Amino acid sequence: MKFHPAGHKIIRNTFILVIAFNLIGWLFVSHSFFSGLISLATLVVLVLVLQFFRYPDRKVAVNPKNIISPADGKVCVIEETEEKLYLKRKCLKVSIFMSPLNVHINWVPVPGKVTFSMHKEGEFYAAFKDKSADENERYCTAFQLADGREIMANQVAGAMARRILNFLKKDQQVTQDMEMGFIRFGSRVDLYLPLDTKLNVKLGDKVTGSQTIIGELS
Missing domain, CATH: 2.70.70.10 (Glucose Permease (Domain IIA))
Structure with a gap:
């Protein structure tokens, strides 16, 4: 899947935040349920951001009328x-x-x-x-x-x-x-x-x- 250049910075920052939240969750949250919940929530956010900036390959039929x-x-x-x-x-x-x-x-x-x-x-x-x-x-x-x-x-x-x-x-x-x-x-x-x-x-x-x-x- 290609991503639009308008979203490259946001996608990069989202990846960084997802990794950071997951590290915090697994290192500092003792209960596995809550650390798993953090992982799930960050994964959902990442998927939403990626699909929002998807860049479809479309052929345009040019017609001035x-x-x-x-x-x-x-x-x-x-x-x-x-x-x-x-x-x-x-x-x-x-x-x-x-x-x-x-x-x-x-x-x-x-x-x-x-x-x-x-x-x-x-x-x-x-x-x-x-x-x-x-x-x-x-x-x-x-x-x-x-x-x-x-x-x-x-x-x-x-x-x-x-x-x-x-x-x-x-x-x-x-x-x-x-x-x-x-x-x-x-x-x-x-x-x-x-x-x-x-x-x-x-x-x-x-x-x-x-x-x-x-x-x-x-």
Whole structure:
């Protein structure tokens, strides 16, 4: 199993802590039941950390007319709303909620040019709540398509996710087989799409990052 570079330091530190707690348990805890309990608990933590930072090998079918899912998870919001930060117009919003068990890599949803990139500080409400889209800490990225239209993808922090990584820079040319970023420990990604986008998903659908086609551009 491969692990994402965003997790290498955390994985290393987790291994060190697991070894340290087990040494303390077996050397200084006289009762074998409690030392065994420490070993079991640290093993569970290690497995959870390793699965969280797993790095799947995925082949991306590049198609400029398709909007690919930027994340693994479940579609939790589909609605018409106004994007007020940058696009400043009515959009079709599609939100994907990522649980701690999902792969947390975020992919570029459409090919084009990065026209807007901004980290916005905020709160840490549970990512599945509606107010998290406007009030939570987030990283906002807009992409300009070849025909001049723009879409936006917001990486939103959650109650557990306190660190958003974004790998893109303003004016950078991107393709759909590139990574947009990584969010640690549960969160969501909000897509703001043109109103005439033909959606291929519905509320409650499970989607796979870089694989599922969220919708088709007109």
